[in-house]
Amino acid sequence: MDYQAGTGPACIAKVTYGFGESPRSFRVPAAPAMRLSRLPVGIRARLLLFGLLPAAVLLAWILTMNHLRTRHTLLTLGREILLDRVQAIAADIDRDALEAVTAARTMAQAAETGLFGRRAESLRLTREVLEANPRFFAAYYGYEPDADGGDAAAADAAATSPAAAPVRDALPREALDQSGRFIPYWFRDPADPAQIRLRQLSDFDGLYYDGCRRRLADPTATDKAMVTEPYLYDNLALMVEHTYPITVAGRFVGVAGVDRSLDEVFKRLQTVKQLQRAEGWNVELFLVSQQGRLIAATTRGPNDADLRTLPVADSPHGRLLQDFHRAVTTDRVVDAADPVTGKPCIYAAARLPTGQWTVMLQARQSDILDRVRGPLIMAATAAAAGLAGVLGLLAWLATSLTRRISRAVETAQRVAQGDLTGTIDVRGGDETGQLLRNLAAMTTNLKGIVSQVKRSSIELNASSRQLATAGRQQESAIASLGASTSEAAVASRQITATGKQLLGTMGEVANLAVETADLADAGRGDLVEVGETMAHLESSTTEFASRLAAIRQRAEDINMVITTITKVADQTNLLSINAAIEAEKAGEYGQGFIVVAREIRRLADQTAVATLDIERLIEQMQQAVNTGVVEMERFAAEVQAGVGRVAGISGQFAQVIDKVHGLSGRFEVVKEGMQTQAAGAEQITEALVTLTDGSRTAAEALSEFKSAAHHMEHAVDGLTETVSRFRID
Structure with a gap:
């Protein structure tokens, strides 16, 4: 227990x-x-905390996500609008450049279609073009030296005519160089643009003239018009030149061109900027030439420096301008900080088809975001007002709940102190009312339980004493049973030990019998192998004798061949002698035959000697073979006798092996019987040990039972004392 x-x-x-x-x-x-x-924290505070905090976090998250989404949408839309606007601005600016290029092309086409060489009319046309286009700073023709064949005549006419002569009678000296080359340059006076003056063209190595000639010769250039880089004219005005080549019969004969002042381009950019500002866009514009110089800008550099004609790399916005200028296409938008103010801006650019100029537009991100800042503030204010209303509702709900829960806590404290008297206000239909009703039911049930426990404690006290008496009686009986089983277990262990010793001895004897049988089997196998070896030896001996007989027969055949060779050698010797005799008869004509006969006789003698040696060796071999045949026959007879003796020994050894195998089987039967006896003794011992362990376990359980009965008595006493503390009346 x-x-x-x-x-x-x-x-x-x-x-x-x-x-x-x-x-x-x-x-x-x-x-x-x-x-x-x-x-430490009441329900009201927790309701407010866990109600207000998530709502505030959710509201902040919604406002933040809404702001970020709106900001992203506005910036995306602003980039698209900015790209459209810069393309429209580029098209607007390109119209002015296209107008200048068109005027230059018209003048060149007029020269090519019949005006070339008619210098007075060309001079008037140039002035009329300048007067008709107030945005142009200058208009001009420039002929190649003596291109029309009239340089000398024009120079003479200009030298003999007075300076005040009308233009129709003779060309002004200002329209010609000293050689009479036609190079008139009509321009507006920078001090008074209403005044149009005439002077000679200069710097024919510049882009406006030499560059135009090179472009005409370039087969890859599809547009022959030339738009030059901005330059300072006589330290008075900044301008850009637009020229077009004049060709006659496919030959370059000069250029026609017009100049535009950068002030006009700057005014055009300022006008565009004002139009964009009227639509709510505070932008800055930059115009870059094909060679990477600033043509005009609506903003100024540090220290109010003029950016016109400045290389883009030297301007504050050089990196952005270079990126757009070097790009193959400009249909993209870049987000970057303004290098002057550091404010985040959006940049877009477009390429002008005429002259390959690049216009870049800068707009501040704040101008785009300010459009929705007011609605966002109004939304945040409305959300804060809603949050305040939710907070007030939560405060009222928390106060209502905590009032009823406080009554439940007071009732629980009274019950915890043992006071089961009194009544509980159970009014209310919500969860707090149900909680109070459950507390009232719990108090009533607890009264009944305490009364029942008081009655049961008296009965438990008597039962515990009876259990203690029965435990003592069981303890003495279990002690006697344990002693008896211990003695029987000792005797059983001795029997088991003796059986194990006998079993080990029988195991050793059986192992020896098995080993003996294995050795006998191995010996019988060896005898069988010896018999087979002897039989194989007998057959080999017989075969060897037959082969010796064959060798003897071959030796006799060789003797017959040697006899034949000996006879042939004798005949050859006789023939050589006869040949020598006949050669002697022939005299000096037979000397050669004598030598041959001598060599044949010598070879016949050597053959005879060799055949005698072979015959002697064959006789020795025949004697040796005959002796070997006799010895092999005698050895074969001895081998046959040995085979018989081995067969007899093998039969006797087989009988011994059979006896050993029979003895091994009997030993196995005896061993199995001893094993069965030893297993039975072990089972008896295990049963007695189990019985002893059971007695010990029963004694321990009985001891625990007595201890539990003792504790039960103390517990019943404590229960009686504890229950007496509850007041139920």
Whole structure:
């Protein structure tokens, strides 16, 4: 039996019986009453905290996401609008450049279609073009030297005519150089633009003239018009030149051109800027030439410096201008900070088809975002007002809930102190009213439980004493049973030990018998192999004798061949002698035959000697072979006798092996019987040990049972004392 006790407002005493019964437990109220402590943060504060904080966070998140989404949408839309506007501005500016290029092209086409060489009319046309276009600063023709063949005549006429002569009678000296080359340059007086003056063209190595000639010769240049880089004219005015080549019969003969003042371009950019500002866009414009110089800008550099004609790399916006100027296409938008003010801006650019100028437009991001800043502030204000209303509603709800919960807490504290008397106000249909009704029902049930526990504690006290007496009687019986089983277990262990010794001895004998049988089997196998070897040796000996006989027969055949060779050698010797005799008869004509006969006789003698040696060796070999045949026949007979003896020994050894195998089987039967006996003795010992352990376990369980009964008595006493503290009347 196991007993556990706890402490607290309502501790649990758990009693476990070790005889197959299920655990039983009962609650015992703790002796000291504990007062429920209040939480540091009340329900009202938590309701406000957990209601207001998530709402505020959610509202802030919604406003932030709305602001970011609106900002992104506005910036995206602003980039698209900015790109459209810069393209429209580029088209507007390009119209002015196209107008100048068109005027230059018209003048060149007029010269090509019959006006070339008619210098007075060309001079008048140039002035009329300048007078008709107030935005032009100058208009001019420039012929190649003596291109029309009239340089000399024009020079003579200009030299003999007075300076005040009419233009129709003779060309002014200002329209010609010293050689009479036609190079009139009509321009507006920078001090008084209403005054138009005439002077000679100069700097023919510049882009307006030499560059135009090179462009005409370039087969890859589709547009033959030339728009030059901005330059300072006589330190008085900044301008850009627009020229077009004059060709006659496919030959370059000069240029026609007009100049535009950069002041006019700047005024045009300022006009565009004012129009954009009227529409709510505070922008800055930059116009860059094809060679990377600033033509005009609506803003000024540091220290109010003029940016016109400045290389873009030297301007404050050089990096952005270079990126757009070098790009193949400009249909993109770049976000970057203004290098002068540091404010975030959006930049877009477009390429002018005429002259390949680049116009860049700068707009501040704040100008775009300011359009929705007011609506966003109004939305944030409305959200804050809604949050204040939610806060007030939560405060009213928290006050209503905490008032009823406080009554429930007071009732719980009274019950915790043991006071089960009094009544509880259970009015209300919400969850707090249900909580108060449940507390009232709990108090009523607790009264009944306390009364029942008081009656049951008396009965439990008597039962615990009876259990203690029965435990003492069971303890003596279990002690006697344990002693008897211990003696029987000792005797059984001795029997088991003896059986194990006999079993080990029989195992050794059986192993020896098995080893003997294995050795006998191995010996029989070796004898079989010896018999097979002897039989193989006998057959090999017979085969060897037959081969020796064959060798002897071959030797006899060789003797016959040697005899034939000997006879041939004798005949050859006789023939050589006869040949020598016949050669002697022939005299000096037979000397050669004598030498041949001598060599043949010598070879015949050597053959005879060799055949005698071979015959002697063959005779020796025949003698050796005959001796080997006799020896092999005698050895074969001995081998046959050995085979017979081996067969007899093998039969006797087989009988011994059979006897050994039979003895090994009997040993196995005896060993199995000893194993069965030893296993039975071990089972008896294990049963006695189990019985002893059971007796010991029963004694321990009985001891626990006595201890539990003792604790039960104390627990019943404590329960009686604790229950007596509750007031139910």
